[in-house]
Amino acid sequence: MGLISRIGGDLKFETSSQILGVILGGSLTIILAQFLSPNDYGLLFLTISVLEVAKIFSRSGVGKSTSRYIADYKDTQPDQIPHILTTGLIYTIIAIASTCAIIIFGRSYISELLNQPKITSLLFIGTGFIAASTLFSFARLSLQGFENIKASSAIFLLNRTIRTILVSVFVYFGFNTLGALLGYILAALLSAICGLVYMYINYYNTIKSDTIDTKLRKKIGKYSLPLILSNAANSIDKRVDVFLIGLIIDPTAVAYYTISRQMIMFIQSPISSLTFTLAPTLKADIVKGNKDDAIELYNDALSIGLLLYIPAAAGLIVLAEPTIRMIFGSQYLDAVPILQILSLYAIFSSIVTLNGQCLDFLGRARDRAAIKGVTSMANAGLNIFLLPWIGVTGAALSTVLTYAVYAISITYIMSFEIKINFRWLFHYLLIVCLITAVMSAVIYPFVGYIQGIHHLIALTGLGILVWMTLALWTQLIHFELDYIRCNN
Template sequence: MDEVNRALQKIARGTGIVFLGTVVSMALGFFTRALIARSLDRTQYGVFSLTLTILNIGLTLALLGLANGLPRELSRYKKEEPEKVPELVSTAFILVAAGSSLTAAVIVLAAPSLSPIFNETLLPPTLRIAAFSLPFWALSMVLVSVSRGFGRVREKFYYQNIVIPLIFLILTVLAVFMELGLSGIFFAYVFSQIAGFLILMFETFRLRFLPGRLVFRPELAKELFLFSFPLMLTGILGYIMNWTDTLMLGYYLNSDIVGLYNAAAPIARLLPIFLNSAGFLYIPIATAFFARAQLKEMKRIYQIMTRWIFLLTFPLFLFMFVFPEVTITTFFGAKYAGAATALQILAAGFMFHTLLGLNGMSLTVIGETHANLIGNFFAALANVALNILLIPVYGIEGAALATAASFIVANIFRSGWLYRKTGIHPFSRSYVKQLSTGIGMIVILRIANVSASSVWGVLGILVVFCVTYLVLVLMMKSIEPEDIDLLSAVEMKFGVNLNKVKCILERFR
């Protein structure tokens, strides 16, 4: 078995674990959000969304880009200077501990000043409560990044994806049952982050990923900071792309509209689930290929992973894009049905982000972090400008258009830069066949004006559609040898017999 197949199988196994954890995490998060949205009025739910938006921006500043930079640097140090790995880990931990504590203090002090900006008196008290979760949240993410640098996914799966969201859900149920209101929900949020961090810290010490005695090395801190700083700025710009719509809806309109929009936005953000799951182990594995100047093999991995990511994401996109009203009302209730058109627009933007593959992570692998920064800068600039122009006229649909456009701009730039530097692109012949077939079938569905009034009706239509799509993909002979090898890896991992499936695929190669 060649190196590409071994790398693909390792990524696939890791992707399966991360994906399962992500699905569980999103299911818990969705159930929690739905519970909060149904127990509060739309204005209070809007305040909840605004508070988390500001907290997420604070998290990006507090992490200093290390959540994305640390796995790559650990992978490099393990090969070149393994004796410095413990010092690298402890230096990163101390940097984020200091940065997150400072950021939390700034949020607490700045909370009263944010109230008049968003015309919302409930915002300062919720921000003061939520800010206390920031150091624990940031340090948990650093510990997960350390385990990722060591090629492990268990810490992300068990602790970040399951333990913390589950604790938050349980505490939220108690807060709703005891009628503690919005403040009670945020206290639940803080306690869940503290508990998750303590459990993860214990596990990290047990695995000896974190030294028993923390040391700070200024030279390592400088190196980490210089590499990760563009990633931090990229992350800030990414959050501008993701959250400017929420913030500017609060500024131009009101919390009620923010609550309505934030029924559509979390659903659309489900679309990159397979992309992000695959990317968890892609960076350390692709870094090893790049370090050996094996760009041809790296390109092959990129194309195959992108094709599988699209194939898995497509049914989810179809559900949101063709049946947006049923999708929203199923999760959030009839009072949020007005966000259906916004969901369609957002889904199109996030699907474009997904179909171009792991372009941003590949730029990180080849050391072109500034390219991500430049791409996100122009996209964020476009997002802000479009929100200013479109929200006063079109409301939540204008906000959705601005966000979708910014993701399209950013991904075109990243993919163009990656191709110029390495020749890597996602468009193999098999992938073009899959894309054209999927787009054609969506056009047919829209022209035929297929509709359903219940989620069960929608699922029935989707099953028929997906089966037809897979048959067409097979008939177009878009199966490649690596697809068969990936199924063999699934057989070995889970002990299932897929010989019949492999035989069918072999006939259509």
């Protein structure tokens, strides 16, 4: 049974919500770029970066650990589900309180370190962002464990919709970075409440609970530990570059880097949707002994990711300058080389997203955390070395290099859980790269003639048409479905 037939319904909901989220997020990015100066834009996301790093400790891996044990117990011992939810929520609240206290008492020190006095008050208010977004993540991940992707997608879309509306209104009326941050907080809070209430009504209050498994609390707490390390390394990896850019250069450079990073995040929605939907199903197949089905699901997902993101990265490299100029304005043209370098990151990030989610559900979080810790430290070290030397492009280059190592490493670990035919994978990659080269060669000569957004959209459409035609002509779209047959 193929990938789409197995998770097609859930994937449709998650992908739809992610695509709408991308549209809303892209609109919000453009609105913020129009109403905030590059300095204020950089200050806002410098603050959010600090708060996101702090969320390492507030999330503490509990959400993913809870999700994993929900997936384990929901079919075999459903009477333990209320206990799993209660334990996870209690651990989460304790972590939130501890983290917020540290930020409140340490905000002045952080402000002095970054030499940004305005960030002090933003961090104080930002404790609300830590609390609300952590509860939102707990609800969304728990629903993933139940394989209730529709509900999880709904609260995700609710969060993005409310965020876009509130942040836009606040900055339009002149509340600047403070108003934008309040919009983020209120959106996370309202969507978290909706998610928690939904779980209480549909799971906690409807399942008759039995005596708690004496080892359950310990299991959830213990599995949270490698997830804390993995989440810490991942969050630091994603935010340390922004932090160091603000420290070594200035908030304006943060704005250039953040805009480029956000554009890459926008195109991550397909693989994020796929893996968010796939991971609990993969785990359920293995628990039930359906290893062949799990292998087929994983390899279909891997091939789809490569087919999408290698051409997408090439397209971004070719169209980076007109894209930045048309969408954000000439004042952000310094972001062009950053976007071109980070386009390669999109490829490795798609592989990491797929393997990371699956490994966490398969109980290999400790191994992933160890590798992520090493590559995150390497990323920080490269940033410190490259930023003073080549400027903000050094942060992009550091991210690409370390993510490449990380992606290859966890794919190797995944091969111990799910059999990967590397000979087939090389063959597949070769065909995708040839298609990408032809597509790039077709659109490149027309880049200099782009004078408006309609020209940019038309040329993007031409690239997609060439890619799709070649993929169909080479039967590449169907090639991944033959994996099991050629896997010898």
